[in-house]
Amino acid sequence: MSAFRYLLFDLDETLLNFxxxxxxxxxxxxxxxxxxxxxxxxxxxxHYHDANMMVWEMFEQGQMxxxxxxxxxxxxxxLHAGLSIPYDQLDEQSHYYLDALIQSSQMIRGAKEIxxxxxxxxxxxxxxxxIYFVQHARLDKLKLKPYFQNLFISEEIGHSKPxxxxxxxxxxxxxxxxxxEILVIGDSLKADIKGALQSGLKxxxxxxxxxxxxxxxxxxxxxxxxxxxxxxxx
Ligand SMILES: [Mg+2]
Numbered sequence: 336m337s338a339f340r341y342l343l344f345d346l347d348e349t350l351l352n353f354x355x356x357x358x359x360x361x362x363x364x365x366x367x368x369x370x371x372x373x374x375x376x377x378x379x380x381x382h383y384h385d386a387n388m389m390v391w392e393m394f395e396q397g398q399m400x401x402x403x404x405x406x407x408x409x410x411x412x413x414l415h416a417g418l419s420i421p422y423d424q425l426d427e428q429s430h431y432y433l434d435a436l437i438q439s440s441q442m443i444r445g446a447k448e449i450x451x452x453x454x455x456x457x458x459x460x461x462x463x464x465x466i467y468f469v470q471h472a473r474l475d476k477l478k479l480k481p482y483f484q485n486l487f488i489s490e491e492i493g494h495s496k497p498x499x500x501x502x503x504x505x506x507x508x509x510x511x512x513x514x515x516e517i518l519v520i521g522d523s524l525k526a527d528i529k530g531a532l533q534s535g536l537k538x539x540x541x542x543x544x545x546x547x548x549x550x551x552x553x554x555x556x557x558x559x560x561x562x563x564x565x566x567x568x569x
């Protein structure tokens with residue numbers, strides 16, 4: 336077994352297939368609220384996706400709260416699609432989408448197997464920038480919670496990755512853990528890998544798309560599939 340004993344996994348696009356779940360959820364949202372208007376769901380989804388990326392980036396930079404984020408992404412979708420914004424319905428629509436997202440939860444290929452195979456020998460934890468009740472509900476839906484010792488969720492902590500405060504909270508909670516025993520695994524260079532490096536932790540970049548790293552953030556390890564992860568732990 337490796338020197339690592341504590342594994343900190345990001346959730347979205349690392350263990351959970353957010354892209355697929357989000358497209359499914361949006362389709363349900365579209366059928367519920369917009370299908371009668373003769374709009375193209377793919378075009379609207381592209382607007383939603385862009386707005387969602389933007390609000391999360393603002394959230395990670397401390398420029399937006401989670402409550403604003405939930406609603407703003409729909410408001411901006413309507414705005415960018417040139418539609419009138421149904422302000423009185425945005426809360427309800429946001430809830431509908433989040434429920435659909437929970438119901439659409441699914442994992443990245445190989446992720447369930449890796450978590451199952453490591454749970455007996457390692458201290459597994461989740462580190463996620465996400466909405467508290469949504470992340471809990473998705474882990475419940477996928478029956479993943481029993482594998483994890485801690486769920487570190489930005490909304491609950493009050494800080495998000497990559498901020499040092501987020502990782503300070505994690506390190507304080509992992510009583511007795513030495514920093515060289517901890518490995519952070521995530522798909523985001525800016526949130527997961529940068530956050531780990533800033534806090535003196537080793538980091539593994541989950542890069543299934545084989546994206547070229549054009550940042551100055553250099554992970555210690557990189558994997559394209561979960562099957563490769565065992566090699567890092569040897
Ligand atoms: Mg992620």
